[in-house]
Amino acid sequence: MKILELTLDGLTGLLKKGFGKGLFHASALYREVYQRGNRDIAGIPEFKASQTFAKTLEKQLIIEPGQVVDAFRENDLIKFITQLSDGLKIESVLIPMTGRNTLCLSSQVGCRMGCRFCETGRMGLKRNLFVSEIIGQIFNARFVLKEKIKNIVFMGMGEPFDNFDTVMESIRIMNEQKGFDIALRHITVSTTGLTGGIEALGRLKMKGLRLAVSVNAPDDKTRSFLMPVNHAHSLQALKAALEAFPLTRRECFLFEYILIKGLNDSGSDAIKLAEYIYPLPVRLNLIPLNPVKGFNYESPSDDDMLRFSEILTSQGVFVVKRWSRGRSVAAGCGQLGLTC
């Protein structure tokens, strides 16, 4: 019984089917595993009167989050490497923010999207992660690194919509109140703009779940150069999918824009980007390029980044400048995969 792959409903169903037990025991077990990292079922108060059942369950319970084999720190930021049961490795990044740690999760081992500015893209796709391996990253952050997690972002290795059903099931699990209890509005799924995934997510109506899109260029020519996915999912198709997405009045999309000196950082790029964004409700994260092997471009100067940002702001775009964190441990945007 792989509990890290189960919603509370799923666990309740298994206990009912296998043992004739129900929500009472399932809730207690779920709480102990997800909130305390406890594997001692016989010691759980709700199991005191059912010790034979508890012992049988202990033998069947599988908790396989993967093994944390390395961790790198830059101030409070931690990048940790998890070795999976088949020996492959993934990276996750814990980003401290006052009182609310954010955990950047991987959804695949490698990635087949091939974005030029990204180390993971150079690895190619090795395989999709299982639900337990996605949930395992939170489990390890919580009970191995002993960190509390408030926010989740699917911005690690992989394109989440390329492993859609698994990612959605893992979101349902991390959202369980008896479990990690991470609110949907604290979970962000970031995509390169796979329009089918955006449409499928819209149909699920997971209210509050945040959608981020890696945009990175204001025109198809530059974007296709940076992100081959743009050949199949052009900027126009992407915008149409976003316009049809069921946002509530208070929600907005997060756009990510990696600024690259001389490639997508001119004044006219900023104007074109603002025109593209209008009238979508967007918060735009500007991120300076992090160094990546084999991609011979540079990040812009702070002044250039400021100038680009000011043009966007003057056009009515809400901009957040994200100065790079985690570069020294290759944990910055686009750098994951170097240590796998």
Ligand code: SF4
């Ligand atoms: S940026 Fe994301 S989608 Fe693109 S190659 Fe890297 S991991 Fe894949």
